[in-house]
Amino acid sequence: MGASWRVGVDVSEHTPLVTQGPFGKVRHPIYTAMVSLAIAIALMVPNLLTAVALAFWLVAVQVQTRLIEDPYLLRTHPEFNRYAQTTGRFLPLVGRRRPKG
Numbered sequence: 001m002g003a004s005w006r007v008g009v010d011v012s013e014h015t016p017l018v019t020q021g022p023f024g025k026v027r028h029p030i031y032t033a034m035v036s037l038a039i040a041i042a043l044m045v046p047n048l049l050t051a052v053a054l055a056f057w058l059v060a061v062q063v064q065t066r067l068i069e070d071p072y073l074l075r076t077h078p079e080f081n082r083y084a085q086t087t088g089r090f091l092p093l094v095g096r097r098r099p100k101g
Contacts, residue, residue, distance in 0.1 A: 009072045017077040025092045027083070028069070031061050032090045065089060 022029035038057045042050040070089075073080040081097065089095030 009068055011072070014076065017073065017080060017083065019083055019087075024087070026088050026090055028061075028065050028090055031065060035061055035090065061090075 026032055035058065038054050042054040070080075070084070074084075077083075084097035085099055087096065
């Protein structure tokens with residue numbers, strides 16, 4: 001990711017849209033890895049606290065990507081819409097953006 005590394009949105013920065021490497025398969029591979037880790041922890045320590053924490057984490061990641069990051073990327077990078085139509089949000093081919101029309 002080089003200079004494009006960040007979690008979240010910084011509107012004062014304008015970095016190129018990264019579409020290579022893991023980003024060639026999914027739009028948010030960092031969140032995919034973080035959620036995978038949270039699932040693994042919940043499976044290793046199966047109790048109410050880890051289940052609730054996992055549920056909150058899943059909701060937070062969905063809110064962050066759907067309501068904050070994807071709209072920002074759509075406004076900032078004209079090519080994001082086409083990229084989002086071919087790559088899944090967190091898993092390959094799952095959660096691709098549908099074409100308008």
